[in-house]
Amino acid sequence: MTMLKSLSAALALLLALVIAPAQAQLQITVTNGDVGALPIAIVPFTQVGSVRVDVAQVVENDLVRSGRFRAMSRDEMRQKPNQPAQFDPAPWRSQGTDNVVVGQVLDDGKGGYVARFFLLDSLSGKSVVAYDIPVRGPEQMRYAAHQIADIVYEKLLGLPGYFNTKIAYVSAQGLGYQRTYQLIVADSDGEQPRVIATSRETLMSPNWSPDRKQLVYVGYERGRSAIYLHTLASGQVRKLVSEKGINGSPVFSPDGTKLAFVLSFEINPDIYVMDVSGGNRRRLTDHYGIDTEPAWSPDGSKLVFTSDRSGRPQIYEISVAGGEPTRLTFQGSQNLRPSYAPDGKSLLFVNVDGGRQRIALQDLPGGALHLLSNGPLDEGPSFAPGGAVIIYSSQGPHGRQLETVSVDGRVRLTMRQATGDVQEPAWSPLLK
Template identity: 40%
Template sequence: MKRMVALTGMIMMLLVSMTARAEGDLTIEITKGNDQAMPIAVVPFQADGNNPPQDIARIISNDLQHSGQFSPLERSEMLSTPASGEQIHYADWQQLKANYLVVGSIEQSGNGYRISWELHDVYGNKRMIGESVTSSADQLRSRAHYIADRIFKAITGIRGAFQTRIAYVSATGVDDNMQFALYVADQDGHNTQQVLSSDQPILSPAWSPDGQKLAYVSFESGRPAIYVQQLSTGKRVKLSSFEGINGAPSWSPDGRKLAMSLSRDGQPEIYVMNVASRSLTRMTRSEAIETEPDWSPDGSTLLFTSDRSGQPQLYTMSSNGGSASRLTFTGNYNAGGQYGPDGEAVFMSTRTDRGFQVAKQNLETDRVTVLTSTAQDEAPAVAPNGTMVVYATQQGSQGVLGAVSADGRAEFVIPSPSGNVREPAWSPFLN
């Protein structure tokens, strides 16, 4: 019972700390750059006389910079502004020490636009890739993210994640006047859409593997319940509303099951629900708090947080059931674990002498690497290509989303325009 009271208290403390709602797009602010990032120049795209509603080159440049792996050249430093390969003088860009060069143009085409772009290897004096794509006015940001994905893959060999989305929770007001909202936005914080609003708390959004649905916890019925909502239609269903805690939903890789934390039989334990039949399988049996489950990429293993050792630590067990094994031994607090997409590492919130920070544990060597430099970092969510991690943190008295590269070399924050945000979740690849 004492653990139940403590857990409820922790949840309420989190809710009280969420005091303002994000309104409009979020804005990324670089807080630490990667001094080993690859120099690249993204030249402003030549327009046909009519300024398009979006600066395609700027969006591409920002995407690449926010990945932590590229250092874009400032426009003021550019010696020329070529729009195609025929106009490039490679010596100019070699003088500026740019390894790669992106050029392009945008022109009106019917009711929309045609974007032509090329990626060049500066020191190889050659064109790497390029194409022309069409776009409506409201798709221009998406097209820019698509181009950034192509460039990222061509240079790094890793699939880009710039067309993915993030979900997060926010709140406004104080005490009995608080209002909560669930949002989704592009990975760079733009194109914000409200999924749900409520005068009761919303927690733990989780993307389905196909990116079409969100599972989350809502208190709108007077107690916590787990819902699944279709993003395209807004249609939703209530999956779990047992007495006590219904929390921390996590989709299986095949989208057929949800792992969750339920206290229907006493203490919070890990359960797995078949989404179609609603049948439940209890996975853990202990006197401890068991919560925050996550599936390994192949679906064979469940990762979860437990205080069975006396302190929150990460444990793993077969998704078919059986005994659990302790995974984390460094420090006295490790929680909120999530597998990287390749299954080779786990990301988590850990307590250090500086506070709570995001860390990564290599599953082969068990080496733990602290990634963030701030002191109130929690709820890490990993990009589907494994290169970045988004998390909840504080900037002064304001709750914001932070992000860090998976090697810890680059950090940035995504502050809301008007208040605190929490509970981030990064979508899978959407196409």
């Protein structure tokens, strides 16, 4: 190998350290769609020449992958309007497509762009929604497309869109000594993966701050675990907690001021609460069983957590002020890793029953249990913002992969890497 060649290989990898390697790119497949999906047409946008992103395609992918929409193919479109004045509703109506999205990407004259789009109704012939979305530069173009998808989704379904969001996950490659872990943050469609942290030791339990500017996670360093706080804009990493023993399960409170987490240095794993700034640390649970995996209620007044105080792991609820925990789960041999739905009305967790480990949703208080996945080794569930979709990790044919499922169980998506394992997904909050 010549010197030149090896240098260029190294250069390519340096780039890859910032932008995640191709193998970390998630491949998305819809495994089960909604039979009642709404027909929609996303007409290719008229775009100024410097724009590389096919905005209409990004919008279409988002909507189709939600399982709630069925998109007309571009070949079937008899006209390609880019504004309401060019829109002839009749052909769309005759093809059974009530909803048509048209638009343009224009220069804003200041080095940026404007993504202008309209949601048109072929029954009334009218524009239902019209927006100009400012786009600072080409690297922001995909976000504008996701915003368009969010607006269309919310307008037509009455549910908040969740496309202009991020997913954090852990990618692990190799075995034994060679295993390498990366904490990655990608767009909700798996695009633009960025490596946040790389380690030869495990990375676990990423959790977003409510303003989605920071992530907390667990890492190991020189035979010791620690909870780290990563600020995305600056890339700054701060070691928040590193006691002897376990430092685990960090989760931001809904107001973003506190963290709940797990420490074992005072004998065995218990739940602690602390200000994000590091002060006012207090122990919330005190039991000889394993207390772990805390999650806040949406109003911040309670926490659920996993505890094996009754023998096997089950889910308990405790006031943030402390006191006696209440057991919430009774079905199956084990229930673990709980979190509340964004509306607080149901509980999401891992259910173990008959040797199968599946994702379950239980109505609160004490309601029916709905199994949302088939197992046998599903884990790490969390809600997408808005609460309509759940993401979790499963054992796929070539390693661990991510799956999403709508809360009604009808729409399923698989996100997998070419190689290695993808695990520990955490969906970011919506940008407020």
